[in-house]
Amino acid sequence: MILTTVAGMSQGKEFTLEDLNYGGTNYYNMSPKNIYTAWWGDKLVRRGAETCSLINTDNGKETALFGTEDINKWAETNENTKIRSLYGARFPYADKPLVLVSNRKERMLIDFKAGKTIWRQVCEGETNADWNSVSKAVAFVKGNQLFVTDAAGNTNQLSTDGSREIVYGQAVHRNEFGIMSGTFWNKEGDRLAFYRMDQSMVTDYPQVNTFTRAAEYEPDKYPMAGMTSHKVTVGVYDMATGNTVYLKTGDPTDRYFTNITWSPDSKIIYIQELNRDQNHMLLTSYNAETGDQKEIIYEEWSDKYVEPLHPLTFLPWDNNKFILQSQRDGFNHLYVFDTRKSIYPENRQTAAGVSYKEHLQSVQLTKGNFVIMELVGLNSKKKSVIVESNELSPIQRNLFAVNTTTGKRTQLDNGRGVHYGTLSESGNLLCDKYSEPDVPRNIEVINTGTAKRNMIFSAPDPWTGYNVPEYSCGTIKAADGTTDLYYRMVKPIGFDPNKKYPTVIYVYGGPHAHNVDASWHYLSRSWETYMAQKGYLLFILDNRGSENRGLAFEQATFRHLGQEEMKDQMKGVDFLKTLPYVDADRMGVHGWSYGGFMTISLMTNYPDVFKVGVAGGPVIDWKWYEVMYGERYMDTPESNPEGYEQASLIAKAKDLKGKLQIIIGMNDPTVVPQHSLQFINACTEAGTQPDFFVYPGEGHNMAGHKSVHLHERITQYFEDYLK
Numbered sequence: 001m002i003l004t005t006v007a008g009m010s011q012g013k014e015f016t017l018e019d020l021n022y023g024g025t026n027y028y029n030m031s032p033k034n035i036y037t038a039w040w041g042d043k044l045v046r047r048g049a050e051t052c053s054l055i056n057t058d059n060g061k062e063t064a065l066f067g068t069e070d071i072n073k074w075a076e077t078n079e080n081t082k083i084r085s086l087y088g089a090r091f092p093y094a095d096k097p098l099v100l101v102s103n104r105k106e107r108m109l110i111d112f113k114a115g116k117t118i119w120r121q122v123c124e125g126e127t128n129a130d131w132n133s134v135s136k137a138v139a140f141v142k143g144n145q146l147f148v149t150d151a152a153g154n155t156n157q158l159s160t161d162g163s164r165e166i167v168y169g170q171a172v173h174r175n176e177f178g179i180m181s182g183t184f185w186n187k188e189g190d191r192l193a194f195y196r197m198d199q200s201m202v203t204d205y206p207q208v209n210t211f212t213r214a215a216e217y218e219p220d221k222y223p224m225a226g227m228t229s230h231k232v233t234v235g236v237y238d239m240a241t242g243n244t245v246y247l248k249t250g251d252p253t254d255r256y257f258t259n260i261t262w263s264p265d266s267k268i269i270y271i272q273e274l275n276r277d278q279n280h281m282l283l284t285s286y287n288a289e290t291g292d293q294k295e296i297i298y299e300e301w302s303d304k305y306v307e308p309l310h311p312l313t314f315l316p317w318d319n320n321k322f323i324l325q326s327q328r329d330g331f332n333h334l335y336v337f338d339t340r341k342s343i344y345p346e347n348r349q350t351a352a353g354v355s356y357k358e359h360l361q362s363v364q365l366t367k368g369n370f371v372i373m374e375l376v377g378l379n380s381k382k383k384s385v386i387v388e389s390n391e392l393s394p395i396q397r398n399l400f401a402v403n404t405t406t407g408k409r410t411q412l413d414n415g416r417g418v419h420y421g422t423l424s425e426s427g428n429l430l431c432d433k434y435s436e437p438d439v440p441r442n443i444e445v446i447n448t449g450t451a452k453r454n455m456i457f458s459a460p461d462p463w464t465g466y467n468v469p470e471y472s473c474g475t476i477k478a479a480d481g482t483t484d485l486y487y488r489m490v491k492p493i494g495f496d497p498n499k500k501y502p503t504v505i506y507v508y509g510g511p512h513a514h515n516v517d518a519s520w521h522y523l524s525r526s527w528e529t530y531m532a533q534k535g536y537l538l539f540i541l542d543n544r545g546s547e548n549r550g551l552a553f554e555q556a557t558f559r560h561l562g563q564e565e566m567k568d569q570m571k572g573v574d575f576l577k578t579l580p581y582v583d584a585d586r587m588g589v590h591g592w593s594y595g596g597f598m599t600i601s602l603m604t605n606y607p608d609v610f611k612v613g614v615a616g617g618p619v620i621d622w623k624w625y626e627v628m629y630g631e632r633y634m635d636t637p638e639s640n641p642e643g644y645e646q647a648s649l650i651a652k653a654k655d656l657k658g659k660l661q662i663i664i665g666m667n668d669p670t671v672v673p674q675h676s677l678q679f680i681n682a683c684t685e686a687g688t689q690p691d692f693f694v695y696p697g698e699g700h701n702m703a704g705h706k707s708v709h710l711h712e713r714i715t716q717y718f719e720d721y722l723k
Helices: 068-075 526-533 551-555 563-577 594-605 627-634 641-647 674-686 706-721
Strands: 002-006 036-040 043-047 051-055 062-067 098-102 106-111 116-122 127-131 138-142 145-149 155-157 166-168 183-185 191-198 231-238 243-246 255-262 268-275 280-287 293-301 313-315 318-326 333-342 347-349 355-358 360-364 372-379 384-389 398-403 409-411 418-423 429-436 439-447 453-458 471-477 484-490 501-506 537-541 582-592 612-616 659-665 691-695
Touching (some): 036 418, 036 429, 062 068, 068 116, 183 255, 231 255, 318 372, 333 372, 372 418, 384 418, 484 563, 526 706, 582 594, 582 706, 659 674, 691 706
Parallel strands (some): 501 537, 501 582, 582 612
Antiparallel strands (some): 043 051, 098 106, 106 116, 138 145, 191 231, 231 243, 255 268, 280 293, 313 318, 318 333, 384 398, 471 484, 484 537
């Protein structure tokens, strides 16, 4: 079923990859215009390269606050230390005209009404800096050691044994489970929780730097599925005493410590702990002063996996209550727990097959066959929580206010498209940046109490005057015969329904990603437009296993990655074959990372369907992928040998018939080069002939202008062998 179509225009200018690729020289000009904003209390500030302006939230009119010349004058900088951009300016105090800026040598608070610098702090050489606005203290890493500098400039070194093997104050568990930071300040900024990761026992993967006179060994720590993983502990530093204690979590072997949250009174630290099998989660509290374990508050387990991704959110108007996010009923929803109300912890099971045990009384705040995608913040006056969800459509992202007493949801945005909100300090105002299939970018300010919206910015279509293809979106049934899958189709420029066109399927297909939504051009990658300009039809389908459709949808691929995904993608092929303008004899496939795995899977499992494929950074065998992600979806090679064998592409090398190009970054730390090299070796033994291209020094994706080169190469391969 075709849902909607965004028609293109013809007889205009043609695009180049310099226009369409993010590494291109003209990409900025061809992207929808944007304004970069920050909240100053309930005032909205536009941050630019040279100026910061106050935005009237009723009509979008701007009043200049200051510029870089002003800042540099007030800070008394010189040519070497001057502030060159204001995009990173922060306004940490709602009631004070202070801006926080940094020149990488100092961070400064400048009073832009009085025109003077009121505070400075040295920041030279810091990495992973985490600054607290209340205490003005900063935690940072330097030379592998963790430090804290207070507002007066006094620095305390928290570690002495830091190294590439003992890592402090940085994200752990390979950034899984929503972990993006390694330091966590309490509200007052006088106590710091931090990660310490011992990865001395983890195998080194032998990466090589080939840019030196003689190539040098530069290994990565890379724990593969089923192999020894690192050990993480959580320290707590008290600025008042200068002491550090470690939480008494017990033996950290094969355990994950995630989503660290301070209690509002700074006496308790909450951690969502996960076993290595990732099928049992404990929400546990610890005494922040002694490190002693206090109690288990909540448990959740599954015969597949439990995936905690969000820290707790305490209600600012009631410090005894917090919000926990869980997928236990089949979709990610919000639950309000009351720390004052202990209950007998009975084992319960949901219809989704998830078991749980509550030690505190809770109320489910949101419910339904939709996903809470983001908890944006809270409005204390209205006692509401602001969320982004796909309640209105699986391919939309919309803003709602949820009353924490009644659970009533109030839609805040226009009900269309894909919206991302940032909340003012009080929670009264919401800056909503959104797009729709035919709307490049709009920005509105929404009153979260009344839902009144004011447009403050609307970007013109940057592709006006160019040949733009037709973008359409629709649904087909999955291989299970019941589930709706969403697709995007991009038709060739100058499309003629009486002609037959070579068709390229672009695929990703893995967890925590999607390719189709109701944003501009249905989230079309601009390379698709480039290919449509060259006469190709592009087809993109979100199979089961991808995100934002609930637990059953994502977990359909558990322990046998690639199999259900291929079945769904082949349903897409069946649909394409019903279209008279699709040339089924000229069908190609392209994808990167998980999509590279899917590309080679499709090329070798359906060798008579796909004539040409380009696989970037492909997973070839999941036993070579990392512990946290790999074991969540596949268990270990020892416990699931059949699944690993089924998903492995090594034995499929002999089945390759079409033209296949594999492209990798030679120093890929995510999907290590061993994958592609072993597949190529298997092809040489089987007598099949893939093509192979390597980008020296590059990682999992090509950076900068090399991305243009990459997409030229991908395009040319289809031009040479599919067209």
